[in-house]
Structures are given as C-alpha cells and as structure tokens.
Amino acid sequence: MLLLLAVLAATAAARGTNGFCSIPLSQQHTSLTTIGLCSADLDVIGPNLEAIHESTIPPTGLALDSDASLFFTYARNREPQKWTLTKATGFITEVPWPSEEWQNCKAGQNASECFVKVQNVVWMPRVALPTPYGAKIMSFNSTSGELIRNYIYPPELYYAKIQLNDIKINNTLGNAGYAFITEDSAFGSISTIDLETCITIRHLFNKGTTPSYLNSGTNGIALTGSNIYWGVKASNHWYFAPQEAFISNLTDAEIEAQIQKPGNFPSEQAGFTADDRGRVYICASAQNAILYADTLQCEVTEEINGVPAGRSGPVPAANYNLKTLVRSGQLQAADTMAILDGYLYFTTNQQGLAPARQYNNIDKRKASIGFSLGEVLLFR
Template sequence: MLRLPMEQYFGQFEPVFLFYGAMPTGVTVSETGRIFVCFPKWGDDVKFTVAEIVGDTLQPYPNLETNLVNPWNIAMSFISVQSVVADGRGTLWVLDTAAPNFSEPIIGGAKLVAVDLKTNTISKVYTFREDVVLPTTYLNDVRFDFRVGKAGYAYITDSSSSGPGAIIVVDLENGNAFRRLNGANSTSPDPYFLPKVEGRILMNRNKDGSTSPFRLASDGIAISPDGKTLFFCPLTSRQLYSISTEALRDRTIPDMNLRYYVKYWGEKGASDGMITDAQGNVYAGDYENNSIRKILPNGIMETIAHDPRILWPDTFSIGPDQYLYVIVNQLHRQARFHYGVDLRQKPYCLLRMKIDELPAPTFE
C-alpha cells in the first residue's frame, strides 16, 4: 500500500490525569507540587467546581461544602470557577465567574478568593462593584504581582462575548478594583478573525439551525518575571499585546489614552491560555493548529509542540518540576458549536512536557 507524506508532529508529552466526568478549563501547580483544577458550569454535571488531584482521584477543594452554592452566603461558596492560580507563596487563588452557562454574573457572586494552602481554608474574598463586573462580564484568568502596593495587585481578563473586554486591576490591600482598556481594540475580539479548528470553521451553531460568529474578548494573560509587563490576547484573535503594569495601575492616565501604552508583538496564533517562565518566555496555545508556541523576550516565536492530541489547549501552568502543564479539553467540540450535538470524546486530558524552566516569580 502506498504511503503518502503526512503532516509532521513533534513535542514530547505525557498524560498526568484523565477526566471522564465534567470538562475542566483551569489548572495550576503549587510550589510544593500540588495540582488543582477547575470545572466551570457550562452544562456538564459539575459536582464540584474546584478540585485537587490526589493520586488518581479528584477531591473537591477546599471541601465539598464550599463547592455547593449557598444562596445565603454566595461570597463564601464557589458558583462557577473558570480559573485557579497558585501564587508560589502558599495561596491558591480562585476566580469565580458566578456566571453558570454564561449567564449574567450573580450579583455579589463574582469574586476572587484566596485559599491558604497550609490550612486549606479561605483567607480572603474580594467581590466587585457593578461598575467593575458588568452584566456582560465573564471573568476569565488572573495573574499576580506582590512587589507593588502594600499587598500586591491582581490583573484579571474580562472575556465577554457580548460586552466590552477589559483588564480588571485589583489592589489586594483594600480590594479596590477598576477596569482598564475597557472596550479597546487590544482587549476586543478581532472582527475579521475566522477561527478554524480541525479543518472546520468555528462558529456558534444553535439547535434551531441559526448561526452567529464566535466572538470572545481578552482571555489569555501572562506577567513578566519582574512584574512590569502584562501580556494579553483576545480569545478570538491571533494577536499578542502587552502593556506596562505601572500604566495599568496609574489612574491618572485616562482609559482612552491607555491604548497608546499597548505594545503589539505580532501574530502568535489563536490562544486560550498563556503563562510565563522565570526567563521571561511566554507560552501560548494555538488552538487552530494543535500547537504550543514559545515567545522569547526578544519577540522571536517558535513552535515547541505540534500534536493531534492537543485538542484545544486551554490553561497552562509551570510546576516546580520545570514541566509545562496544559489542560486539553476539546472546547470547540461542545454542542453549542454543532447545532446542539456534543462531539467531545472523553477523556479530557491534563498533559505535561519538560521545558527545563521554572515559573515566573510573583514576589522578591
């Protein structure tokens, strides 16, 4: 039988965990090697929205009670978590969209929660005003820098599908939060971008046969090792941008002028998650090409993995073991993109590949 030339795949991956239940989105590895994942409520049977991988099992984290929505105390219960981030100094940060099935965020439910990894208890909860978390807001991912301010700052992407995208800046000392680059081109979907995954155009395809373009605002986010530069990208775009974190925090710069502080890095491929290592390299998925890119500090981009198993690389994390961890969840095969037919095939995967680099530090 004649064998014709085929596409070349490369990059050495190994599976860390296989998910046979709900679809995961977020992953983070703590400084001690503990692995946490999250499951937003997008229609799957989500029994707990935050979990720790313990051996070959998933354990609700910090406990099952916190993962059960308490209508009388929504600030202390997880509603629908999109992202989890270990900060390298003993805290797991949980970003709760409070927007199951992409609904309007439940008032008072959208929050950033700090969990003490030594005691496995909630130590701080930051909720947001209605001028920060809008009815259209979808809190997506978060990065930290504890070298500025009295308690550090957090930077959160709003990846709205129908409203303005933005970077939400949070002063962790007092919880004061404000929107930056609100509706700017750099945080907005690219109106000319037509995503193509597994050879097919990706768009919203409803049960009734109606269709609409797939549009999501700022999503991927990464911070430089010195905390001075924030990288970000809209989900439906192939472009990479960055901005000085000092400019983001400086409210004397009007938001309409902040766009002049944005740096354009070029086309890196369409990405969901991003992460930075201690050398300042940015890692970004390319969900159109089943690939992972590495962007060097000098702007040179290279593909470090291209593998048919990378079916929608979602969130990245770098562990103390110098591995790059990535959630692969077939997001593009969800029913909402295929006239109500769910094309996902279990298991979803947590994969890792050796990069011989440590994660970017968040503190001195």
Template sequence: MMIPMLPSEKYFGNFELVYPFYGAMPTGVTVSETGRIFVCFPRWGDDVKFTVAEIVEDKLLPYPNLQTNLVNPENITRTFISVQSVVADGRGTLWVLDTAAPNFSEPIKGGAKLVAVDLETNTIRKVYTFTEDVVLPTTYLNDVRFDFRVGKAGYAYITDSSSTGPGAIIVVDLADGNAFRRLNGANSTSPDPYFIPKVEGKVLMNRNKDGSTSPFRLASDGIAISPDGRVLFFCPLTSRHLFSITTEALRDRSIPDMELPYYVEYWGEKGASDGMITDAKGNVYAGDYEHNCIRKILPNGTMETIIHDPRMLWPDTLSIGPDQYLYVIVNQLHRQPRFHYGKDLRQKPYSLLRIKIDEFPAPTF
C-alpha cells in the first residue's frame, strides 16, 4: 500500500547563517555595541587552537591575541585556560569568563577568573580571581551578566552550573573584586531531580565508554538581567523552570542564605534552556533544546515561540546585537561522545545564526 502524504510537524521562523564552524565546537557568542562578534570554545576535548575568537571578515582570529589563548602555567591569571562565556557590556569592554576547568575537571587553582578586555586597545584591563570559598572544587563558571548602575564600579552575576556540587549565583563587586556565593545549593539553582531531558526524541543521559550510565545533571546555567538591572532571571540547565530574584536581595548579605530562597520568584515552565538574554523592553529570550526552538517571555509572563526549526540543534548562548538581531550558537551539545558511549554524533558545521527581533539589547548602565 502506498503511504499518502501525511500531516507533519509545523516548523516556523526564519534565521540567517552568520558563520559555520568546521573546527572546534563553540558555546558562547556576544555582539558589541559596534557590531563586533566574539565567540568562545571551551576545551572539552576538541582541538581548540584558541578559546576566544573574533569573527573578522569570515575568519576566526584569536582574541585578543594568540599568546593570551595559550595556557601559561606560570601566568594563569593573564592567559585563557577554557573559556565558557564571552559578554560585551555595551560600553567598550569584552568580559571573558574562564572556567579553568578543561573537560569539566576541578578548576585549576587560581585559574578561574573574570577578565575585562578593552575593546578599543584590545588589551586586558583587569582580572578578577576568586577565593576557594567562592570557586569550589566542583564549580563550573557558566555565564555572566552585568549592571554598572549600582556600587562604585558595578556588579557581575555569574552562574555556577556544577554537575557534582551545589549550584549558585556568584555575586562580584567590580570595585574591589569581592565575590560571594548566593542561593548556594538552593532548589532554584539546582538540577530538577524529576527532570528527564529528551532531545531528538531520545532520553539524554551520560553514557560512558565502559557502558555505564548516569543521569545528566547540571545546575544554574542560563541567566538574564532586566533592563533596569533590578531583576535577575536564571534557570538550571537540567530543568524546564524559570526563576528570578531581585539583584538587591542578592547583594544584601544581611539576608541570611537560609532566608534568601524566600525572595525567589517562580515564573513557571519555559522549556529546558541553555542560554538566555533580555532585550531593552524586558522580554526574556530562552532556548528550548528539547524542542529545537527559542521562546520569548514577556514581562507579564506570557510566552511565545519565535522560531521552531529542526536545524536548531541545541540552541546554546544568545546575544542581541545593535542591529536588533538575536544571535544564537547552535552546537549539537547533546551529540557529544559523553552522551553516546564515547561515539561522537556531531555533524559539522556547528553554526552561529541570527533572527530578526526588532529589539535592542538591555542596557547595563
């Protein structure tokens, strides 16, 4: 019997290909206020020649130079080890978040850092390192957001997306570098114990070469900040839930850690997300890696899907450019060998895509 043309799932939304990656797998992207595009490649096992790059005339150039991207054990605070995130702050600085944890190892002592690179001179302006009570042996620094309207020099908020220890939001006073953990091990920063991720129709879990398996669990990952800097949105990677908290409560250390979870607001399910970003009107954009799509969450909590496409294979980091496009790294993270008994199922190229949203990025100052 001939099978007639049967109804199929509807896909919608349009994207443009900005850059195809035929080498190492990227995770982060950011677009500066002048339109410069930066990406990063954590050292997860691919041949990473440089962990931070700028896309210049269809070429990947190590940024700020190749020497900074070569690990120097004698100068680990001024060289990049394994960068997970890059964020342009809209006022002339590229911030580089170095996990110092290649292959998700314990962070190299003294290597985990937040680095400010001057985009005018393309040189490192300042390096923020962390004490051992902030970056734990289990810590994996994941993503960062900024607000320069508070304190003497502004604040940074970093997610710890640990797979084996407590998740947290790390708060950094950029004036003196003082950093501290908040919502450490709280439900809102922890993997959802009842969540079973399903990507491309299959359960996603750690599947090791020796045949052993374990659940895939990652703590707080996606992070976005409201246009006025007063509210921080965040989510664990292995969860479909969206949470928020006021940045004032995060900074206020007179609120005991035991009481801080009461300040967290729950926004409901938004899908399982990796990256998130906010536009100037306060809309939050979040990927959904289970359904190959990106969602827009309005300030009133209503939600709409702006793109649903079978090629959106694990939307990772999001960034909004001055051209009013939403940029997204698509990297097939779920096809890595560690999820398939050591077999690499990724197909090159990985991609940097962009979607016209007609909105500007949220300001930081």
C-alpha cells in the first residue's frame, strides 16, 4: 500500500493541476515511482528520430523504392478505408497508387483485378480476404504503376480462413525467386510462392500459434542469410528456420523439425526486417521500441554462454541476444519497417490506442507519423 501511495503521489505531482506532465517523470523518478505515464516519461534510448511523413489515419504497411519514394497501405480490418494503397507526395499528402480505380472492388468485379485489402507493401502489394481470388500478391512497376504480374492464391488453400499479413522476397532462390508470406488469422501459416511458376504452398497451418484471446497468428517476417525469421503476434515467441525447408516439398512435420526457437520476445511483436549484415530488427510495441539481434557470430561484440565475441558462422539459437536499437514515446506501435541507404524507416500505427483496445471503444489515436531512424548500419 505504501508503494501504491508513493506512486500515486508522484504521479499527481508530475501531472499538476492541468492533467499534463509538466516535468517528465524520468527526470524526477525514484525507486518508488513509475515511468511511462506520458510519452516524455520514457528515457530515450538510441538515435534521434526524424519525422518524414504524417498520416491522418494510422497506416499499416510501408515500402520504399530506390528513389526513397514512400508507399503506405491501410488495411481494411475493422475500419473502412477510402484508399488501401497510397504514395506520399509531401509530408502530409498522399495519392492513391497506382490509381484511384485500383482501390476498391466494384459490385460483381473479379476480386483478382482490384484491391480487396492491402496489408503491406514490400516488393509488391499483396491482398487478403476470404473472398474467392481475393488473396493474392501483385507486382507493380514502382515508376509507371503498371501491373507486372498477379499471383493469386488458389481457393483450395483458404481452408477456414486466410489473412495474408507480411511478405519478404528472396530473388536468389529457384529461377525467379520465392515469396515468403505470413498469415495473421487465428490459425496462422507461412506460405511460399514460386515467382516463376506461381506454385503456392501454405505451410504450418494451425500449428498452435494462437494462445490467449488475442488470436493473431504469424505476423512479422524477415529473410537474412539462408534463414526465414517470423513472430507470432498473439504470443511472445519468435522462430527461424532454413528457407530451403519451405521450398523443398517437405511435410509440415519435417519443417517443424528444423524450426529453432531463440527464446521469448519481451513484447507483442509486429514487423520484422533485416539488414545486409545479418541483424534482425523487430518492432516491440509493448515497449515503444525496436529491438534487434545479431545472427552472425562475426558481428557479436561480447562473450555469450562461453562463446567469445567475433569468430565466423551463425550465432547458435541459444545465444541470440536481444538489444534495444531505439526506445521512445514517439514509437507508438511501430508496425512495418524498411531499410534503404543505411536508414531504417518505420510506421507507427498506435494500434493499442484503437477503439477495439480501449474501454468504451474510444479512439485515442492521433495523427500517425512515420519516422526515419538514422544510419542503422553504422551502429557497429
């Protein structure tokens, strides 16, 4: 009780009579006070954040082309959206991309010819909804907006439901590359698409990935080295396995035998990405942070479990060491990330402040800002 009273007293003193934090708690906290009442209360770890775009509604997906043009997606999960895929034209302006006509399906239109629900953009837009021919990934020319190819999920793969979430492409596999896609329904799965033949396989469907009432399945995904990394949003678990295991016609049981678990993740997870030196970045929404782990032993700078720093080869799963890249009150549910020219870009969609997660369904989200983090490849 004394601890509770001390916390309440400190909180009241910090907020003042006007209800706002006049003095950040991080500047006055003791061992008996809390941190985190206001966004300024969180001690900032990492580099300064640079705002690069502000959206009037929270975005989900993010992509950049080689000219650093920004593309955003707005998923039709529980809210109607005027546009589902846009291109930024200024700090606060966006236009539908590649055109207005692509944004919504007309009555009776084949769902393979329009955007049903765009969840994310990385190499291509992809769409998902339990509508025949609605689940697909689409490759566009980022300059002209011309559709290059449409990869449609066969309806027989829908099972109970399908809700594609995140995607990464490895162009070095096979003759034309493979797409790896996570699936965010209550059942969860990881799909592979042969980009030459369009052969689509849905792996690990409904493999116990949905503990608790937050029934969100596989979410973020990253490719680095020869591995695929992914997380389960409704849990604190993340995993990795060889990419070859998913494209070699193995059974689910054979794939599961190759999956490794690098330990628990201290947050609900959203987006994953990786750089060209084997570092995996993970959005940690519960901590207003982005964490990372080095997967190559040559990048490790300290002894872990008796293994000296440096050396060659991959880091053993038991030695993955999560560290904080950046933490700030400005990172309110970082969702999707992309790396270009040494900068890490990410969206903040404030999912925890959305009506579905607030008492009385009150929408507490504010204008959402995408940030550029800084030269992440130089922190070595």
